[in-house]
Amino acid sequence: MRLNTLGFLAIAVCVLAGQPREESRRIVSTSPSTTEMLFALGLGDRVVGVSNFCRYPPQVQALPKVGTILRPDLERVVTLRPDLVVITDRNLEFAARLTAAQISFVTVPTTTLKDVSSAMLRIGDAAGIPAEARTAVAKMEERLEKVRRLPQIVPRPRVLLIMGRTADALTGIVAAGAGSYLNDLVGIAGGANIVSEVSSLPYPQLSLESILKLDPDVIVDTIDMGATETERERRNAEGQELWRRYRTISAVRNGRVRAAETDALFVPGPRVAESAEWLADVIRGHVNR
Numbered sequence: 001m002r003l004n005t006l007g008f009l010a011i012a013v014c015v016l017a018g019q020p021r022e023e024s025r026r027i028v029s030t031s032p033s034t035t036e037m038l039f040a041l042g043l044g045d046r047v048v049g050v051s052n053f054c055r056y057p058p059q060v061q062a063l064p065k066v067g068t069i070l071r072p073d074l075e076r077v078v079t080l081r082p083d084l085v086v087i088t089d090r091n092l093e094f095a096a097r098l099t100a101a102q103i104s105f106v107t108v109p110t111t112t113l114k115d116v117s118s119a120m121l122r123i124g125d126a127a128g129i130p131a132e133a134r135t136a137v138a139k140m141e142e143r144l145e146k147v148r149r150l151p152q153i154v155p156r157p158r159v160l161l162i163m164g165r166t167a168d169a170l171t172g173i174v175a176a177g178a179g180s181y182l183n184d185l186v187g188i189a190g191g192a193n194i195v196s197e198v199s200s201l202p203y204p205q206l207s208l209e210s211i212l213k214l215d216p217d218v219i220v221d222t223i224d225m226g227a228t229e230t231e232r233e234r235r236n237a238e239g240q241e242l243w244r245r246y247r248t249i250s251a252v253r254n255g256r257v258r259a260a261e262t263d264a265l266f267v268p269g270p271r272v273a274e275s276a277e278w279l280a281d282v283i284r285g286h287v288n289r
Helices: 002-017 032-040 058-062 074-079 092-100 113-127 130-148 181-188 208-214 229-243 272-283
Strands: 027-029 047-049 084-088 105-108 158-164 173-175 218-221 257-259
Touching: 027 032, 032 047, 032 084, 032 113, 074 092, 084 092, 084 113, 092 105, 105 113, 113 130, 113 181, 130 181, 130 272, 158 181, 158 208, 181 272, 218 229, 218 272, 229 257
Parallel strands: 027 047, 027 084, 084 105, 158 218, 218 257
Antiparallel strands: 158 173
């Protein structure tokens, strides 16, 4: 019953947020995705607090932190005197707490690629800038469409996109699967996500043995979002060395293992177009080896 109540509450708030309202002046964001959306919508100068994990654009690193994505600090949020808090639809408990504190908020979805556009439009409505939001979303979708219209490779290269793994080993591998926005991006970029062949989960865990059987044509490996440029270079070299031991994998044998060069790939926000463009180059073999 509690979940039903919270679900109804979140839906009700979203409906209200969709109505015309005055522009918000003090906004708190609780996730990297929503923070990037706010800045892409031209609302960056109104953001007064962000999550502990927000790193882009660079200026957000100097803003007050309000906790993690799933556990924001309500007391900290209250001290920032926001007139709008942006949360994901995975955090209905916090939605209930904001309601009790009489703080306006909007919940947004961040699972699929379609959710990115929906979330930006919803934020635009809630913040009082619906027209600006529609313009920003249209530009983003135009870039995605350009990638979608690139000449296709037949058959489509089979892609493994790794979201996370043990730092110094090919264990604990979590990959982008069916139902994730990254699955959508791989398709737009001209690839076929091999993980969707073996799992219906958005982010399943895979063994090295299963990867050997799947035999991907392209592997996009992961590097921690918070890594510095120097750390990324080191982790990339270490990752390449780990994969070189498994030359029976087509991607390894043909030199098609790539490190994720930007954290944009792992944030379902307005930089998805940038991620799609990068993936298209990787899948087509245009990235320097």
